[in-house]
Amino acid sequence: MEKVIKQSVGIDCSKETLDVSFSIMNDLFESQFLSTTVFSNDKAGWAKLNKWADKLRDEGLPIQFVIEATGVYHESVCMYLFMLGKKISVLLPNKVKKFAGTLKTKTVNDRVSAQTIAQMGLEKKLDDWQPPHEVFNLLRQLTRERNQLVEEKTQILCEQHAEKSGAWPNKRSIQRMKQRIRLIEKQIDEIEKELVEVVDQSPWLKQKLNDLCSIPGIGFLTAVTVSSETNGFNLIRNKKQLVSYAGLDVIEKQSGSSVKRKTKISRKGNKHIRRAMYFPALSAKRKGKMNEFYSRIEARNGIKMQAAVAVQRKLLELMYILWKKNERFDPNYKVKKLEQLNRAALIEMA
Secondary structure: OOOEEEEEEEEEEOOOEEEEEEEEEEOOOOEEEEEEEEEEOOHHHHHHHHHHHHHHOOOOOOEEEEEEOOOOOOHHHHHHHHHOOOEEEEEOHHHHHHHHOOOOOOOOOHHHHHHHHHHHHHHOOOOOOOOOOHHHHHHHHHHHHHHHHHHHHHHHHHHHHHHHHOOOOOHHHHHHHHHHHHHHHHHHHHHHHHHHHHHHOOHHHHHHHHHHHOOOOOOHHHHHHHHHHOOOOOOOOOHHHHHHHHOOOEEOOEEOOOEEOOOEEOOOOOHHHHHHHHHHHHHHOOOHHHHHHHHHHHHHHOOHHHHHHHHHHHHHHHHHHHHHHOOOOOOOHHHHHHHHHHHHHHHHHO
16 A cells, blocks of 8 residues: 655635645655545634544645635635644745646646645645734735825826816816825825834834845835835745746747747736836936946847846845845945955965
């Protein structure tokens, strides 16, 4: 009889339900689905899910709960399982989709998706999910609310301009639009003040954000947004992973002489980080080292947007490095590093 070496529960999450599949892998590296069912996405359903998994599990092995990130609907069940001490991995939808493309099954429904996610838990080495730090969770909520208000303000301003430019503008409509704009601006100010208050209550976080703000072009809102969206760069192992998480990784499609598509960024990642890095990149490229970097990229391909995106990636990587090292930005870092290497070489020769 084959021995079970790994067991996984795949969860396809929606607003109302959880489609789940329990799968095992034996010592011959063969996968098998033991059961697939549906639970409600509430406390009663989570409790039933836990009991169902305990009945099917091999007592000598841990269960890996693997869930696909679905807006905010997966967060509560993740917290419930985490509080019970379960191992959880949360996957981005694009990763699940790519893995599903490697399988024989081409059917797409919630049941099959749960099985695909479970199989991914068996075959891939996944990071364990950790709940976001309380302060980062609050900052993320506030920055996203602010972004939504800014978008609403922009939309109303466009509508106001259109109304004023018409042949028969309605003065009362324009007045109501102005009132809504003033209300939105007031709420944006309130959120920005609340962001500062939250950061001030955590001296360690304030110090780290100050270090990030020492980078030319990076301001308080950008530093807060990036740090909160990455949960303080938790589970980010390297710069490449961070760039991919933000959707700033480069995609190239070329095959022989018939397929040669234009190189572009994937945009399959955290849109809030990409949005936060846009204006800092435009500011940073105007002078200093980033200006030289921007000019070099633009001269190579003649496309300004590609050069601007390259600056975004560079700034994001720099933020990650300074956060991990607890250091401020030093424009003369490379020069000092070279001097240290030269001194070390001279000492060695002596």
